[in-house]
Amino acid sequence: MDKVGFIYTEDYYKYNFGKHHPLQPVRLELTYKLMESYGLLNNSRLEIRKPKIATREELYLIHDKEYVDAVKKYSDNPQQIVGERPNSTFGMGSMDNPVFPGMFEASSMAVGASITAAEIVMEEENEISTAFNIAGGLHHAMRNLAHGFCIFNDVSIAIQKIRVKYPDLKVMYLDVDAHHGDGVQAAFYDDPEVLTLSIHQDGHTLFPGTGFMEERGRNRGKGYSINFPLYPGTYDSAYIDLFRTQVPSIMKRFQPDVLFTQLGVDTYFADPLTQLGLSTSGHYKIFNLLKEYSQNYAKGRWIAMGGGGYLMGAVPRSWTLALSVMLEEELPNAIPLEWITFFEQKHIDEPTPYELRDMNYRVEEQILKNPMFSVRIEERIDAIEKYVVDEVLPNL
Template sequence: MDNRVAFIYSDAFLGYDFGKSHPLNPIRLLLTFRLIKDLGLLEREDVTLLEPEYATREDLLRVHTPEFIDAVKSAGEGKLPRSPFIFTEFGLGYGDNPIFEGMYEASSLYVGASLKAARLIVEGDARRAFNISGGLHHATASRASGFCIFNDPAIAISYLKEHFERVMYIDIDAHHGDGVQWIFYDDPSVLTVSFHESGRYLFPGTGEIDEIGEGKGKGYAVNIPLPRGTSDPAYLYAFGEIVPELAEVFEPGIVVTQLGADTHFLDPLTDLSLTTRAYSEIGKMLDEITQKLCDGRWLALGGGGYDMTVVPRAWSIHFARMVGLNPDYSIPEDWMRFCENTIHRRPPRELLDSETPGEDPSILEEVRGVVEDVKRYHRAFFSDR
């Protein structure tokens, strides 16, 4: 297998646009690409920059129903039926998922980018690949949800299952990775692991510890719901206590990660309190786990993140870890000016935050209790080890 790391990007990603007032601003993808480029990471001999490809209807049918795919296409073409309620049935046209022209094509490009990244790894053209436009983890088979039209992680995993006996999915978005979980809820070949702010406080209201899978998949859905205010020490404790051991026992052929950056203390939509230093440590652990257990194979996807100065730094940190570097970088002045001119805010000068929120000692104790409960519900992975 080629040891190259692939980065998938096109300015066409900016077409996935719900409108100026919507929190999911696609400019974050351009800012990320420019920062990774300005840091010199795309000039490395072991890195390949590639254009995405559109997913086909057949690709989408791996997960989504024909009726839902047709509804997305019709909505994006402005072909409204006599009764607009059909779009409400499919989760389109209100609140989180407003209809926009070209919705089908824009969504298909995100899926196609994740599939291309997966195929590069399967075919041996790269060991790792990162699609920052991906990670739209809320969509279900027949419904858009939470800014997500098609579920690219689930479609990529469906493809990867044809080539690996076991696929491990790790989701660090502040919101529960519900769509991916439900799609593989009865499937023991896919281990879904989601760290998220508790659904008691945050959309989508799911992801409790007792959601563990069903049928043959019982035990293969792992949820770590975290209290509001969870910061670096408590989060990293939970991640370190759970993920390495799960991976060791499950022995995945490949790891797929959803790297949502809305866990940051500056994020406007959530109440977790991580810094970018936590992302560096998480990336380091993911690098070590994949190197040790699955020959380095790692498919990374983007996800949430609604502060435009955080997302580019977070994903640059993860990409640095993917290519084996310590991301203790100062941010180039060219990017600082580009960011200011684009979003009219001055970003921090370093990838790794110097500012840290205050730590509430009671949160660490609460997270310790969550970890104990997770291990109790998943004794097959943790008992006598």
């Protein structure tokens, strides 16, 4: 059986905007510890690799030199940003993207990890069909702009990197983060060889305010940008029905050689930054479908990145479930005591989770009890289904 690559280093924790920022590096540490507590990291099919840091040439595959230089300048001396005009700092120095010492190296490490994940899957002698970089998925970063907690766009760079080596490659990028994958969409907006599909909370109600069905790509890339903007509150069964009925038909039509996914788990019903309604059980179903689709429609190649997720008790559970799916190892629902103790020692201001797959009935019931809300969720799903049939599939 094929192997699974897991790209990891403690250097990931250096990607740290400070203790009042929602993107807390401890979520990666908690995830690694949960995987370890369950014994997943000892699975004989797993290969743990250390990433190599991205080079400047690799960053230039997507970013302009002047932007890379600016990141390096503020990284070496964060004080330099004080007093600079806000429109001259490439999005850095804002509440979302404060500058911190070492940000250049920390961001380059996240990029290097995604490149490593992509390369080990593409090189056939490795017999690795799937690789996971939980520090990646920085999908908002633009060519010239730090945006939405993202400095360098690791996903776009990794996609470009393997396309240099394999020029005829057709790449499918599927983004299930609660936020629109705007940076990756922008990077490939003109490109018919990279299809981007982002499933997210409607941009009228959430950052970055884009990702509408009308955004379809440009020039030769027209038809190859696809967006499913969901109504707030969309819950497991509605989401998964949509996923199951629409994603395979798109993949079948496009016939990618490899599937990249951004597995942001801020779709979680209690995530502090978003308003979707999924549970870890819903995430588990999505990961199982992604595995199946990568095998059936993407030549068995699946390169997975992390992404958003701001509830410390949810992110580790969902990504541990993702790795268990990749390894086809079923985990007991009761979380090992060792991890519960670790969680409590970290003084996280949240209830401690005790079960891996949570039951979302309470939330679903709340939504279903409110007919106005549930009607809007269903109407939007119907509209997306019609859009796939009328517009998306005929143009692929």
